[in-house]
Amino acid sequence: MNWITNYVRPKLGTLLNRRETPDNLWVKCDECSQMVFHRELAEAQHVCPYCSHHMGIIPEERFGRLFDKGEFETIAQPETATDPLQFRDEKKYTDRLKDARKKTSRDDAVLIGKGKISGVMTVAAASDFNFMAGSMGMAVGNAFLKAAETAVEAKAPLIIFSAAGGARMQEGILSLMQMPRTTIAVQMVREAGLPYISVFTHPTTGGVTASYAMLGDVQISEPDALICFAGPRVIEQTIREKLPEGFQRAEYLLEHGMLDMVVDRRKMAGEIGKVLRMLMRLPAETAALPDPNGETLSGIVEDKSPASAKSDKT
Amino acid sequence: MLQYLDFEKSVAELEGKAEELRVLAKDDPDMDIGAEVSQLEEKAQKQLSELYGKLTPWRRCQVARHPNRPHALQVIESLIEDFTPLAGDRGFAEDEAVVGGLGRFRERPVVVLGQEKGADTNERLRRNFGMARPEGYRKAIRLMELADRFNLPVLTFVDTPGAYPGKGAEERGQAEAIARSTEKCLELKVPVIASIIGEGGSGGAIALATANRVLMLENSVYSVISPEGCASILWKNADKAQDAAAALRLTAQDLLSLNVVDAVVAEPVGGAHRDKGQTIQSLGDAIEKALAGYDGMDGGKIRLERREKFLAMGRQKLD
Numbered sequence: 050m051n052w053i054t055n056y057v058r059p060k061l062g063t064l065l066n067r068r069e070t071p072d073n074l075w076v077k078c079d080e081c082s083q084m085v086f087h088r089e090l091a092e093a094q095h096v097c098p099y100c101s102h103h104m105g106i107i108p109e110e111r112f113g114r115l116f117d118k119g120e121f122e123t124i125a126q127p128e129t130a131t132d133p134l135q136f137r138d139e140k141k142y143t144d145r146l147k148d149a150r151k152k153t154s155r156d157d158a159v160l161i162g163k164g165k166i167s168g169v170m171t172v173a174a175a176s177d178f179n180f181m182a183g184s185m186g187m188a189v190g191n192a193f194l195k196a197a198e199t200a201v202e203a204k205a206p207l208i209i210f211s212a213a214g215g216a217r218m219q220e221g222i223l224s225l226m227q228m229p230r231t232t233i234a235v236q237m238v239r240e241a242g243l244p245y246i247s248v249f250t251h252p253t254t255g256g257v258t259a260s261y262a263m264l265g266d267v268q269i270s271e272p273d274a275l276i277c278f279a280g281p282r283v284i285e286q287t288i289r290e291k292l293p294e295g296f297q298r299a300e301y302l303l304e305h306g307m308l309d310m311v312v313d314r315r316k317m318a319g320e321i322g323k324v325l326r327m328l329m330r331l332p333a334e335t336a337a338l339p340d341p342n343g344e345t346l347s348g349i350v351e352d353k354s355p356a357s358a359k360s361d362k363t
Numbered sequence: 364m365l366q367y368l369d370f371e372k373s374v375a376e377l378e379g380k381a382e383e384l385r386v387l388a389k390d391d392p393d394m395d396i397g398a399e400v401s402q403l404e405e406k407a408q409k410q411l412s413e414l415y416g417k418l419t420p421w422r423r424c425q426v427a428r429h430p431n432r433p434h435a436l437q438v439i440e441s442l443i444e445d446f447t448p449l450a451g452d453r454g455f456a457e458d459e460a461v462v463g464g465l466g467r468f469r470e471r472p473v474v475v476l477g478q479e480k481g482a483d484t485n486e487r488l489r490r491n492f493g494m495a496r497p498e499g500y501r502k503a504i505r506l507m508e509l510a511d512r513f514n515l516p517v518l519t520f521v522d523t524p525g526a527y528p529g530k531g532a533e534e535r536g537q538a539e540a541i542a543r544s545t546e547k548c549l550e551l552k553v554p555v556i557a558s559i560i561g562e563g564g565s566g567g568a569i570a571l572a573t574a575n576r577v578l579m580l581e582n583s584v585y586s587v588i589s590p591e592g593c594a595s596i597l598w599k600n601a602d603k604a605q606d607a608a609a610a611l612r613l614t615a616q617d618l619l620s621l622n623v624v625d626a627v628v629a630e631p632v633g634g635a636h637r638d639k640g641q642t643i644q645s646l647g648d649a650i651e652k653a654l655a656g657y658d659g660m661d662g663g664k665i666r667l668e669r670r671e672k673f674l675a676m677g678r679q680k681l682d
Contacts, residue, residue, distance in 0.1 A: 129677065130679040134610070134611075136610050138597035138598055138610060187676075191678070194677075218587060218588055221586065221587055221610075221611045222587055222612065222613065225587040226623060226676040227676075227677065229545050229548070229549060229569065229673040230673055232545050232573075233674060256566050256587070259537070259538040259541040259545075259566045260545065260566075263536075263538050264542050264546060277533055278526065278528070278537040278541065279526075279533065284529060284533065287529060305535070307539060
């Protein structure tokens with residue numbers, strides 16, 4: 050037996066899988082079409098290092114970079130009745146739920162984390178757009194209520210990162226009822242004298258925009274996120290004309306007075322931390338103002354490297 | 364003139380024949396048509412009660428959108444004395460899709476809010492078919508604040524296909540206006556009684572329907588999305604609206620069993636538009652009964668009760 054006869058024919062599967070390998074390791078940016086190495090992308094919090102396009106990010110990864118040292122406690126959520134209407138379209142709602150659970154390894158769309166941001170104990174909740182488009186049903190309503198209750202108990206601020214296609218139609222009127230319910234969640238935090246920061250990510254639409262998301266003490270969006278009540282397609286059908294470039298995008302909403310700021314994801318933790326420390330009447334983590342007699346104003350130097358977000362930490 | 368829906372064709376024929384006979388008899392005083400006319404009318408009535416006895420959810424949507432159905436202003440004019448409309452959001456414009464003002468409901472001063480679709484083409488255009496823009500919700504917020512300050516109950520009459528999906532509406536913060544209006548409903552220390560009188564269209568409706576008591580006319584519908592919209596998204600086919608209407612559970616009876624509405628007000632056989640006066644009076648009685656439950660109740664308790672009611676919608680028993 051020599052190395053020639055010992056040759057093992059490659060299986061069909063390995064030939065097919067070989068084609069997929071680059072897909073897993075390299076991600077193509079939708080915006081600039083550059084291929085980005087997956088580790089580099091994760092390091093940049095799924096923001097394209099070439100064009101700063103913000104891609105989707107799952108709540109776990111977001112929290113890993115939001116909380117100090119990536120440390121946070123996951124808050125358990127109340128169990129919620131499923132499929133109250135026994136809804137089915139082409140597919141049963143329970144099957145859609147099953148698929149979404151398998152795809153995302155979570156029970157529903159929201160993750161709640163509690164930890165320190167710039168040293169401030171904070172409760173954060175984030176929607177996973179991969180779970181039925183982050184849509185708001187009873188479980189999502191319960192999650193935000195739980196997040197608000199946890200914040201009130203811990204006397205901690207609340208931050209909600211929204212990403213949703215709107216209300217979850219498969220729960221019918223009960224999904225609509227989550228609009229007042231999540232509004233109550235916001236009221237609870239406000240009544241306790243605690244800050245609530247609403248962060249919009251791409252996309253935030255429909256009943257989600259028209260409830261808790263628009264009720265923030267401070268409203269921040271990631272760049273270029275679509276934020277709307279009625280989607281652009283519905284509007285184009287109604288008014289029968291093309292909408293202008295950038296319509297309903299974060300920068301457009303900022304211009305129209307609906308947001309306080311648009312912040313790059315890589316600078317989000319620092320920006321939120323700074324605002325929270327002021328709203329909670331805590332001293333600054335570091336000296337905020339440069340010495341007017343100083344030679345260099347290091348804070349003004351623009352840092353173009355993607356890892357600049359880290360410089361906000363001390 | 365009364366308009367017939369597609370499924371009322373047999374009734375239309377019978378009533379048409381009776382009408383024809385009456386016209387004939389007018390020209391010929393010797394003709395005795397009494398028996399025949401009453402027979403035809405009886406038959407039509409029987410048909411009507413059969414049809415309306417088993418209305419499918421889609422047909423209820425059709426009845427809820429019937430052009431002759433009593434609209435908010437008609438209800439307000441019949442139930443509210445000294446109705447004094449108040450206008451404008453004090454920021455941008457007066458939105459005529461939302462009517463509101465002061466008035467007396469069975470002697471008690473109240474603040475009234477309603478979504479008005481309009482009675483004829485001109486009025487429909489002026490009122491944007493009952494689809495409010497942010498200014499409409501901001502006017503509602505202003506009037507609710509007024510009610511709270513002067514301790515007046517708030518009565519709302521909901522009838523809208525939804526909030527207006529337009530360019531300007533989005534630019535001026537449609538989502539924010541709806542969110543603030545819902546929030547304002549939840550803050551009030553006076554009772555809020557909402558009546559869904561036609562279409563309760565999604566966010567555009569909840570902004571005025573986050574109430575202590577939600578009443579619903581028998582053939583009204585209330586849904587997170589229109590059946591057409593739902594069908595085109597989930598079925599990818601707008602023609603499946605009938606299936607979507609059934610799946611969404613949007614009828615008054617469904618919503619009562621889901622504890623989303625507190626009472627269903629009966630309509631006459633053949634729908635509210637066949638006897639507007641009777642429908643509106645029954646609604647008035649239901650509102651009076653609902654309001655009476657809050658007489659002497661502390662404002663904080665009224666607010667808390669409303670909050671608890673909505674908090675419960677998601678904490679159903681697990682099975």
